[in-house]
Amino acid sequence: MKTPICERLGCEVPIFAFTHCRDVVVEVTKAGGFGVLGAVTHSPEQLERELKWIDEHVGGRPYGVDVLIPVVYDREAEASTEEVIDLIPAEQRQFVDKLLDAEGVPPLSADDAAEARRELIGRGRNTTPLGARRLIDVALRHPQVKLVVSALGAPPKELVDELHGRGILVGSLCGKAEHAKAQRAVGVDIIVAQGTEAGGHTGQIATMVLVPQVVDVAGPDIAVLAAGGISRGRQIAAAFALGAQGVWTGTIWLGTRESELTPMEKEVLFKAKSEDAVQRKWMTGKTVRMIRSKASEAWEQPGAPRHLKPPLQNILYHGARIRIEKAHRDDLCSFPAGQVVGNMKEETSVRQVMQDLMQEYIDTAERISPLINL
Incomplete structure (x- = not known):
């Protein structure tokens, strides 16, 4: 080979x-x-x-x-530091908050929100x-x-x-x-x-x-x-x-058992069929093939706001993902994965x-x- x-x-x-x-x-x-x-x-x-x-x-x-x-990408966001999160327009922010609230996903505690903010700033800069x-x-x-x-x-x-x-x-x-x-x-x-x-x-x-x-x-x-x-x-x-x-x-x-996915995400992965790996802009504002969920599909409905440029859409997505993970809501869980998910049914090892x-x-x-x- x-x-x-x-x-x-x-x-x-x-x-x-x-x-x-x-x-x-x-x-x-x-x-x-x-x-x-x-x-x-x-x-x-x-x-x-x-x-x-x-x-x-x-x-x-x-x-x-x-x-x-x-x-x-959003050049203003690149020039910012901690203010980058505040550049997300109210329309998109409110859309995500309304979606998660309607699904009964609790808001983050003050400590969790502060930690999430630090994490999101770093992700946005990258x-x-x-x-x-x-x-x-x-x-x-x-x-x-x-x-x-x-x-x-x-x-x-x-x-x-x-x-x-x-x-x-x-x-x-x-x-x-x-x-x-x-x-x-x-x-x-x-x-x-x-x-x-x-x-x-x-x-x-x-x-x-x-x-x-x-x-x-x-x-x-x-x-x-x-x-x-x-x-x-x-x-x-x-x-x-x-x-x-x-x-x-x-x-x-x-x-694999070595991967970074949480147990909830692996459960979503092993349940997914090939047709559940769909192309959406929910994660980054650019086309990403990811596991279909209620959250990803909400952005495809009439009346949904436009997607933002990187890094703002990234920050919006990861902020929602933190809330979803803490609430253990697999029906809202979306992450990048290809069509080969249809072949994956149980945990294995890299070797x-x-x-x-x-x-x-x-x-x-x-x-x-x-x-x-x-």
Whole structure:
């Protein structure tokens, strides 16, 4: 299963695991894959602690960090500090409060509200270019970070050049071949062709269609990773057939015992069908595939307010999520997940997922080998 990108990054198999959980990063990487920590949920101080812990537990192996560098965002919010929450318009704030009140979700206590405010300020800052830069600066202090990925399109060329100067590869996610052209122009090393099946920020083009389009645009010097709907070894084999050098996975790690999901969220995950992973703007103001809930669907009804730009919509969503979690309301619980949720029915481990992926890939390769030799 080893491909050229494995040689460049120093991993054994080209299974990339995007996760917000340090334990998943470590376990995937120790199993031969390449863990990538989503940094947007961490303050710079928290990220420093997480990366230090990963350094201490990953056995000297390389890993990556993923950040959000949005092109469209609320510039006034970026310039603010604690006032950022107060920039959320009354219409959107009242809409969420009315929804949760009608559902019987209690307001936060004074202490919980103060803690939530501090958390929301940090999350909001991280979804602006300046916030992303702060997180990247933290990552640069850790020599085992060998890959930085931009989750929202082409990173600035000056950043790509800076990271290359430090011996770090640069990746970027795309949902259209046109996006890949812009990413190639700034000099990225890896393009993640993320089909609409994926959880998180996605476009409208399916993985089977998107990957060969991006491979053709990328050319021989840029590694393409297939993303969206990857949860089986046979899908890894298909990705190779489409021209990808590896796969970028995310949702499959949410159901592991190492993941960051709460017990309530895992219950929601295991109950969900593939059709329950829908595209909504409730979380960030941009299209995100997430688990359908009463809260996500309320924003789709006539009379609902417009969605806000990042980071304001992010702050609104996470404030509601804190109330929902404390009330243990699984019917209101929404979080990013891809269509592969339909395959996930019970908790497993990272190591077991890795073993299953590789074994099914081997079985698939053996099964189709006679067809190739015809």
